[in-house]
Amino acid sequence: MEYIEVTGGQVLSGCIRPAAAKNSVLPLLAATLLCGKPCTLLAVPRLRDVDTSLALLKAVGADAKREGENILTRPTASVTGTVPPELAGAMRGSVFYLAPLLTRAGRAELALPGGCRLGPRPIDIHLAGLTAMGAQAELRQDRVILRCHGVLRGTEFALRLPSVGATLTLMMAACCAAGTTVLRGAACEPEIADTAAFLNACGARIAGAGTSTLRIRGTGGDLLGGCCHTVLPDRIAASTYAAATAIAGGRVTVEGCPPRYLAAFLDFLGAAGCSVVRGSGRFTVSRCPARPLKGGQDLVASAYPGLATDAAPLAAAVLLGADGPSRIYDGLFQNRFACAAGFAALGAGAQAEGRLLRLAGGAELHGGTVTAPDLRGGAALVLAGLGAKGTVRVADAGHIRRGYAHLAQDLAGLGAQCRSLTEDASEE
Ligand code: EPZ
Secondary structure (H helix, E strand, C coil), rough: EEEEEEEECCEEEEEECCCHHHHHHHHHHHHHHCCCCCCEECCCCCCCHHHHHHHHHHHCCEEEEEEECCCEECCCCCCCCCCCHHHHHCCCCHHHHHHHHHHHHHEEECEEEEEEEECCCCCCCHHHHHHHHEEEEECCCCEEEEEEECCCECEEEECCCCHHHHHHHHHHHHHHCCCCEECCCCCCHHHHHHHHHHHHCCCCECCCEEEEEEEECCCCCECCCCEEEEECCCCHHHHHHHHHHHHEEEEEEEEECCCCHHHHHHHHHHHHEEEEEEEEEEEEEEECCCCCCCCCCEECCCCCCCCCCCHHHHHHHHHHHCCCCCCEEEECCCCCCHHHHHHCCCCCEEEEECCCECCCCCCCCCCEECCCHHHHHHHHHHHHHHHCEEEEEEECCCCCCCCCCHHHHHHHHCEEEEEEEEECCCCC
16 A cells, blocks of 8 residues: 655745656557557656556557656567456556557457546547447447458548547547548647647648647558657646645746646636746746635636646645635546545545535645545645645555656655655655
C-alpha cells in the first residue's frame, strides 16, 4: 500500500514545470505501432500507465523501451493483435490499441477495460466508427474482437458525442486507411492536436485536429515514417499545482504550460478570489492565506475548452473552505465525485448526488486517513490536506501514481509538508 501524507498550514512559493501529459503519452505510444521508422518521445514521465503501455507494446511484439527520460520505439516486421487481458484491464488507455493493432495485424482482441470507478465507460463510438471503416466488430461479454480483411477504408463519420478516446481511435485508424476520412463532432482536447502533430510529423495527413471536424487522407495501407516528438505539458498537473496554491495560499508560477490549455480552470480560480497572471507559456497564481476563497460557485465540467472533468475534483478541493456553498456538475462521468466521502471524513460538508457535488463551504478540515478512490479524486484529497489543521494520510496512493510521477515531491518542492510512504511507513 502506498500513502501520501500531507500536513496543512504551509504557504507555497516557487516555480514548477508540469511533466508531459499522460493523456497524450498513452495514445502516442499506441500510435508508434503505425510507424515504419524509429520514433522518440522526449521526457516521458515514469507513470504507472506508461509502464503498462510499454509492457503492452512488448506483449504485442513491438520494440519500445526507455532510454533515460525518453522512450524509443523501433519498427518490427509484425505484431500480434491480441492484448493480454491483465494489461488491457489495467488501464483505460488500452483502448488506444484497437486501431493500431487492426491496422498492423488485421485483428485486435482486447479485454474490455473493466468496470471503471468513474462510471460506465462504453466504447460503442470507437466500434461504430471502425465498423464504418470496414472492420467487423464482435462484442463478447468480457472482450471485443475486431477483424479487418485488407486495408480499412476512409469514410465520413459523425461521433454521437465528442469522445476523446473515440476521436483518437478513428484518427489513428484513418492514417493508414484507403481514401479520405472525415470525422464530425470530434473532441477538441489539446491531446488530440498533439497526437495529430506527432502523426503528421511521421507523414500522416491530418487536418483540423483540435477542432470538431477532422479530415484525414490515408496512406492506402503503407506505414508512416518516424519522428522525434516533444509531448505537450500536462494541463491537469498544471491545474493541480494552481489548485494547491489556491488552497494553501502563496505564489507559484507554472512554467512550460500555455495558460490557454486550462483557461476555464484559471477563470474559476480568479472567480474564487485568486490572482492569476497569464504569460506566454506560463502563469502565476497567488492568494493571500488570510483572505478566504469565495464560494457561491456553480461549475459544470464539460468537453474542452470547458472546465475539464479531470480538474473537477481539484476545483472541489479548492471550494471546501470557501466562504459559501458551491456546486459542481460533471457532464461526462457518472461517478466523478467519489472523493466526496474523503472530503467529508476530513470535516467538509461534501455530498455527491450522482453527477452533482454539493459543497457547504466554510470547512475547517482536520487530519485523518482517507482513501484515494481514483486518480484525480486521490489528488484532490492530497490537495484538501494542504488546507487541513493536522495531518491527512491518503491511502491507496497508487491510483495517484497513474497520473503524477511525484505529486508529494512536487508539492514539497513548493514548500508543502508532504511526503509519500509505502506500506511499512518508510519514506520513498
Ligand atoms: C479521456 O478518457 C481521458 N483518458 C480521461 O482522463 C478524461 O477524463 C476523458 O478523456 C475526458 O476528458 C485518457 O486519455 C486515457 P471520453 P476517455 O471517451 O477517452 C462516453 C484521467 O484522469 N463514451 O471522452 O475514455 C464516456 O462514457 C482520465 O486522466 C461513450 O458513451 O473519455 C464518457 O461519459 C480519466 N461511448 C464520455 O463519453 C464511447 O464509445 C467521455 O469519454 C466513448 C465514450
